[in-house]
Amino acid sequence: MQHQYYSLITMDDISITSLLVPCTFILGFLLLYSFLNRKVKPLPPGPKPWPIVGNLPHLGPKPHQSMAALARVHGPLIHLKMGFVHVVVASSASVAEKFLKVHDANFSSRPPNSGAKHVAYNYQDLVFAPYGPRWRMLRKICALHLFSAKALNDFTHVRQDEVGILTRVLADAGETPLKLGQMMNTCATNAIARVMLGRRVVGHADSKAEEFKAMVVELMVLAGVFNLGDFIPPLEKLDLQGVIAKMKKLHLRFDSFLSKILEDHKINSSDETKGHSDLLNMLISLKDADDAEGGRLTDVEIKALLLNLFAAGTDTTSSTVEWCIAELVRHPEILAQVQKELDSVVGKNRVVKEADLAGLPFLQAVVKENFRLHPSTPLSLPRIAHESCEVNGYLIPKGSTLLVNVWAIARDPNVWDEPLEFRPERFLKGGEKPNVDVRGNDFELIPFGAGRRICAGMSLGIRMVQLLTATLIHAFDFDLADGQLPESLNMEEAYGLTLQRADPLVVHPKPRLAPHVYQT
Numbered sequence: 001m002q003h004q005y006y007s008l009i010t011m012d013d014i015s016i017t018s019l020l021v022p023c024t025f026i027l028g029f030l031l032l033y034s035f036l037n038r039k040v041k042p043l044p045p046g047p048k049p050w051p052i053v054g055n056l057p058h059l060g061p062k063p064h065q066s067m068a069a070l071a072r073v074h075g076p077l078i079h080l081k082m083g084f085v086h087v088v089v090a091s092s093a094s095v096a097e098k099f100l101k102v103h104d105a106n107f108s109s110r111p112p113n114s115g116a117k118h119v120a121y122n123y124q125d126l127v128f129a130p131y132g133p134r135w136r137m138l139r140k141i142c143a144l145h146l147f148s149a150k151a152l153n154d155f156t157h158v159r160q161d162e163v164g165i166l167t168r169v170l171a172d173a174g175e176t177p178l179k180l181g182q183m184m185n186t187c188a189t190n191a192i193a194r195v196m197l198g199r200r201v202v203g204h205a206d207s208k209a210e211e212f213k214a215m216v217v218e219l220m221v222l223a224g225v226f227n228l229g230d231f232i233p234p235l236e237k238l239d240l241q242g243v244i245a246k247m248k249k250l251h252l253r254f255d256s257f258l259s260k261i262l263e264d265h266k267i268n269s270s271d272e273t274k275g276h277s278d279l280l281n282m283l284i285s286l287k288d289a290d291d292a293e294g295g296r297l298t299d300v301e302i303k304a305l306l307l308n309l310f311a312a313g314t315d316t317t318s319s320t321v322e323w324c325i326a327e328l329v330r331h332p333e334i335l336a337q338v339q340k341e342l343d344s345v346v347g348k349n350r351v352v353k354e355a356d357l358a359g360l361p362f363l364q365a366v367v368k369e370n371f372r373l374h375p376s377t378p379l380s381l382p383r384i385a386h387e388s389c390e391v392n393g394y395l396i397p398k399g400s401t402l403l404v405n406v407w408a409i410a411r412d413p414n415v416w417d418e419p420l421e422f423r424p425e426r427f428l429k430g431g432e433k434p435n436v437d438v439r440g441n442d443f444e445l446i447p448f449g450a451g452r453r454i455c456a457g458m459s460l461g462i463r464m465v466q467l468l469t470a471t472l473i474h475a476f477d478f479d480l481a482d483g484q485l486p487e488s489l490n491m492e493e494a495y496g497l498t499l500q501r502a503d504p505l506v507v508h509p510k511p512r513l514a515p516h517v518y519q520t
């Protein structure tokens with residue numbers, strides 16, 4: 001009996017154990033699987049990195065183009081290992097939206113880089129300031145005093161004045177061929193200088209103007225270099241590409257220009273300082289008194305902000321318009337259509353005013369189409385992941401650099417019909433994208449970036465690009481220099497942080513309005 005009893009228990013035991021063991025195993029496996037699956041998502045796909053340098057050799061001379069080619073192979077979200085740094089690149093509108101809208105708070109600072117350290121006063125500026133109270137204060141100052149609708153309207157006369165001066169210089173050129181980009185840069189620089197400093201800083205026939213543009217372009221070229229030391233810290237001191245040495249030299253040139261401006265201003269306008277007659281006076285007065293956010297600006301912070309505004313607000317504008325005029329020279333039928341619109345709205349007895357712009361839908365479509373094909377910062381400005389996060393099922397590790405390839409996004413054949421064609425009518429009623437705008441809400445077209453760190457000067461940039469483009473094509477026809485044919489105009493890009501033309505546009509402007517227009 002006892003034997004039977006024991007044997008029964010043993011039988012039950014065996015059957016329970018035989019069920020429990022595999023069940024526990026399966027459950028454990030499932031838990032482990034879901035744990036691993038939840039915790040360790042894969043990195044986004046990308047090309048295999050080389051030892052130590054990683055994917056740096058994949059970048060080539062024009063990184064935005066190389067990255068667009070990589071995205072065609074690996075998809076719209078790719079991972080690159082650049083030296084020791086994880087870099088993720090967004091190359092479609094929907095991926096850009098995930099980063100700059102859904103995860104924008106996590107990507108609201110910029111990664112450490114030698115340009116910020118050696119040129120932009122060791123991050124004391126606005127463009128590279130870490131996301132936080134100082135960044136907020138600097139943005140607020142700019143938003144209020146420079147870029148609010150009121151501030152922009154208050155200074156309309158300054159922009160119109162400077163564009164008027166440019167128009168007269170072009171009309172007086174005679175047979176001399178002109179580098180249009182250079183002339184527009186002088187115009188944009190003075191328009192900003194008059195608002196910030198209350199005076200012009202460069203003249204049209206002035207060697208200082210060329211020097212100033214060259215300094216800004218050099219800054220953009222140096223800032224666009226993928227400096228080995230930024231990605232492989234042990235190499236930083238060696239400065240193998242010589243970038244840091246050039247940055248330090250350039251910084252000294254900018255600093256002496258800005259220090260002189262600041263000192264002159266303090267001497268010449270100390271009485272008016274409280275009157276805030278220009279932005280610099282206002283910044284100087286802030287230096288001495290706490291503002292509402294407890295912000296005080298040091299001399300270095302003031303110079304860093306001036307540097308930002310001159311650097312970010314001049315070449316971006318002038319090279320954008322230079323591309324636009326080149327496109328119109330190559331598309332005479334589109335040029336004729338914009339000129340017809342301008343002639344009917346403005347007439348031939350005066351130049352364009354900012355107030356005319358709202359009534360020029362075709363001109364606006366031309367400007368948008370140009371922003372699409374020639375965004376002045378093709379990889380936008382980099383951001384850094386504050387924490388690890390997940391995007392489209394992939395792990396984006398903490399500290400990753402985010403690049404948004406706005407150039408590739410705006411040429412995505414899945415989103416744009418015939419993306420390489422210059423076709424402004426796509427933005428008109430009845431076109432494929434009638435409601436798409438450039439202001440950071442439509443992610444297929446984000447030349448100014450999007451989210452918290454969207455371009456601070458976007459409204460000024462748009463106004464200035466529209467006014468310059470409209471005025472130039474209304475007031476002039478353009479022949480290319482040296483008998484060059486429009487169809488053979490070189491449209492190659494040269495890489496910097498901003499997108500320069502490989503060959504500057506050289507033209508003979510031919511006035512097309514009543515002669516008195518060019519005399520006032």
Ligand code: HEM
Pocket residue numbers: 126127128139192308309310312313314316317320375376377380381382447448449450451452453454455456457458460461462465
């Ligand atoms: C054609 C004109 C311009 C274009 C295409 C352009 C483009 C950009 C882009 C793509 C960014 C980075 C945005 C991001 O991280 O998402 C940026 C940032 C910035 N831009 Fe512009 N920009 C233009 C004109 C201007 C002007 C006129 C100014 C000022 C005078 C300006 C000042 C700035 C500043 C201060 C930042 C840094 C903002 C921050 O980090 O908070 N830009 N710009």
